[in-house]
Amino acid sequence: MATDPSPILVLDNVTGGYGRMTILNGCSFAVARAAITTVIGPNGAGKSTCFKAVFGLLRLTGGRILLDGTDVTGAAPRALIAAGVCYVPQGRNIFPELSVRDNLELGGVALGSAGAMRPKVEAALDRFPILRQRASSQASTLSGGQQKLLEIARGLIAAPKLMLIDEPSIGLSPLMVKEVFATLQGLRASGVSILMVEQNARSALEISDFGIVLETGRTRLTGTARAILDDPRVARLFLGADVELD
Amino acid sequence: MTPVLEARDLHRHFGGVRAVNGVSFQVGEGEILGVIGPNGSGKSTLFNCLLGQLVPSAGTVLLDGQDVTGMAPAVLNRRGVSRTFQLLQVFPQLSARENLILAGQEHVGSRLARLFGRPDAGLTAAANRMLELFQLTHIADLAAGGLSYGQQKLLDAAMAFMAGPRLVLLDEPAGGVNLTLLGSFRERLRAMNTEAGATFVVIEHNMDFVMSLCTRVICIAEGKVIADGAPEAVRNNADVIEAYLGH
Amino acid sequence: MVGLLAQVLVSGLAIGAIYALIATGFSLLWQGSQTVNFAQGDFVVVPAFVMLGVRGLGLPLWVGVLAALVVSALVLGLLFKRVLVDPMLKHGSLQLAIATMALSIVIQNGLLDVAGGEAFPFPGINGGIDWGQIFLDWQSLIVLAVAVAAVTALNLFLGRTRTGRAIQASAQNPQVAVLLGIDVARMILITFLINAALVTLAALLISPIYLVKFNNGIGIGLSAFSAAIVGGFNQVRGAVVGGLVLGVTETFAATFGPDQWRDAVPMLLLILFVLFRPEGILGRREERRV
């Protein structure tokens, strides 16, 4: 993937953190087009922080971020949305008191009038029948898995080229995890590039094309998902053993 | 011999989510037990159940063989259980020494006697000793809020020892502490374990720290204990590796 | 008896609808920017005096209303946010609440100094519908109609327009709102302007009933706080329900109970709700983190 002639996203030696605490210590990797790339790594490796760095939510102390070859280092969320990036953070990120439909419409709030968004909202509801069933319910009444689907659907309203999705499986039942992952595979088929962070490394890698292993804010391993899955060093890295890397 | 701490078939559910789903283990006198497990495996919920922050849905917590299930944190503390928190929890406006005195004062005499007694509840010497042990003497009179992250972390841990606890539960003691400090921090904890004879339970993500500090490790995954044994054995356990990588 | 009940119910609903307007603004500020405005009651009295003042110049009422709206938007909306809320919020929302108490003292004494301590009459509407047993006064009916229309319009704005939804989104989950590209700061400013409009309307409706006096804000404020809490702090619709419940309870208590204890009713309701159902009638229990 590093050899991908035109990756959609490139992190080039990115460093940064919160306040005086540095979390990313030179994070470099590229994300291939129309593929699922999964970032794994032990706790505190800086996986989520990496996403925040891309989405302009972190003060970077060094490095560059390229989207489609354009430097977007430090760009604001609004600019990134316009450039075709959407970010589905970890946890619950719906607007609980608003209806499912209203939540979806807000996915396009930065782009156009409510009227212009309506067909896109309908298209999203067609894509997720479970959401259509509950379209008028308050979003807080959806199950955890349905809320995650809603977040993904909301992200799609802006027709992104790249979706950053952080720990989509956390707190979901195995059945729901399957559904969420199947949704991501469907997105890939329609040409969306996906960069995912997952705790559940094995099942995430199984649906991914590429894998990236981070540890203490650095890129430790990159390769095809298969190769990462089969690499015995990965497990040891997770459990804190010293690993010799090439 | 009666274990210092025993959890018997602990459960804690949040709605439909079984965060802790039948956990049993024992901690013997003087042990340093590490608790590891992937994110969201139920470690923190387990800790909160052990410490009275949460009432378990089912199961029993025994301290020296006595049922202490759901006992309030302050009461548990007076029975010799102290803890640290995952996020820094010192009292920022108090000086480091005052933080330590506070950590010990409720164990000295009756409340009324404390009101009319000495302002330091007679704990200045003990606090100074603790400052020395954790190498914090030079910052004794500074407000805790102004200390570096590592110093606050040390102070936080030192506070847990002020009342001469029988059992100390440490929640991610190494989190955010830099490597240089980590080694000496581990030595402090070891010393407290041997000298003060306190029993430890430690949740920690930093595997090196766990492996080098603990005498025994249990691994929690999906609310259950999936491995229990010597640190190296747990680290190489196939189920543990499986749990960390997901299925 | 039926006639009396109907009349009490209508006037209770009318006063309740006004409380609802004030409480709605109050809880919008709370949701939008953690602003607990202890001067909210005084915010109602300010535009009332502006209207009176303009009328005193011999100009028609609608000019007064317009002037009050402009003054409210500038002073109680923009200036309040920029000069007091924005800098105070840095120090914490309780500090901000305390600053609004000082603001309440400033407004009340300012009005006392400028206008004096008497209660000024405000033009209202006389007469009513007489159905023999049942008499309903126009004043209450019109107040009710206008307040209901205003609340409905506000709800339509918040629920059906892009800006409205963005405002709700910013209040419910500002971090995520930012991720979707919503200009959260602008949405908060709009909330303050909406509050300014709501208190102006409330002033127009309540002044014929309570007259206009420099310290009316105390009682109005207390009722509005109670309405917001009884209905549910984290919901706009809650304030509406709370206002109506409060208005009716208060009016019934005042009619059938001892008048001098009238002010205790909203306070008792407030205490009971805060202690036993802090999320209010409609509210959602905030998720508690361990």
Place this chain on the structure above:
Amino acid sequence: MSRDHANLAGALGLVAAAAVLGLLTSPYIVYLLSLWAVYTVAATGLNLTLGYAGQISLAQASFVGVGAYTTAILLPHGWPFGATLALGALLCFALGVLLGFPALRVQGHYLAFVTLALATIAFLVFRNEAWITGGIYGIDHIRRPAGFTSGRGYLFLCLIVLALVSFGAWWLLRSPWGRAFIALRENPVRAASLGVVVRDYTLLAFAIGAALGGVAGALFAPLVQYIEPTPFALTLSFSLLLMVVVGGSGSFLGPYLGALVAVLLPEWLRFLKDYYLVTYGTAVILLLIFFPDGLVGLAERVLARGRTVK
């Protein structure tokens, strides 16, 4: 001299200065100084509850009222002043315990609202229960205790009480209790894990704060010699709260300075005629915006700068 002792010395120094000033100045200034002492006692109580223990209360005016009425009602029955003061304080202590219970369930703004509601109800009781409080007509001809009947004499009594209160509060706050109160304010969960029984200390913080409100009320009634409900309305609670915050919430000398500003600033602003309260309020807001730590915080900053310049 440690900071602790500096606090006590500062407080007693202010009391002594007030006594000297009382000997030299006009009856009006003597009256203002007495009022300062009364407010300082009440604000010290609130500072304990709010500033140290972190529990907001808008009911302090009600305790001042309870203390004032207790003294005003019992003095004509031949009770000695000392006894009515003690009884008022005790009554407020008990009521303060009750007021503390809501704080065990709710915090922050919700607590502010509950205490505000209770204060409103207390005011209605003062106003409506005429058989005991005299209702809106109040109670007049409240006599001052023998030996302290003159304005100046009564000022000395107020200052004696303030000095005792200062010492008591100082002792309390530097004792392990004071530390526990601060722990309650800064992090109740952590405090509980260190054995601090949050419930007891919360109730005590309210009760002791309320008792000092009662003491202030007991001093207030004979000072003005006529009481009715109005002074004990919500406005006084707001004012006392502002005194605490203006002086410096959670600093020992804060209430002394806050009360001084509250009593003196409107006097100095007399040249503004009617507009002095507006100016005072505005000044308070500006102070809150620019110096959130209050006057004590401001003074410390200035002193610290002076030290570094040297």
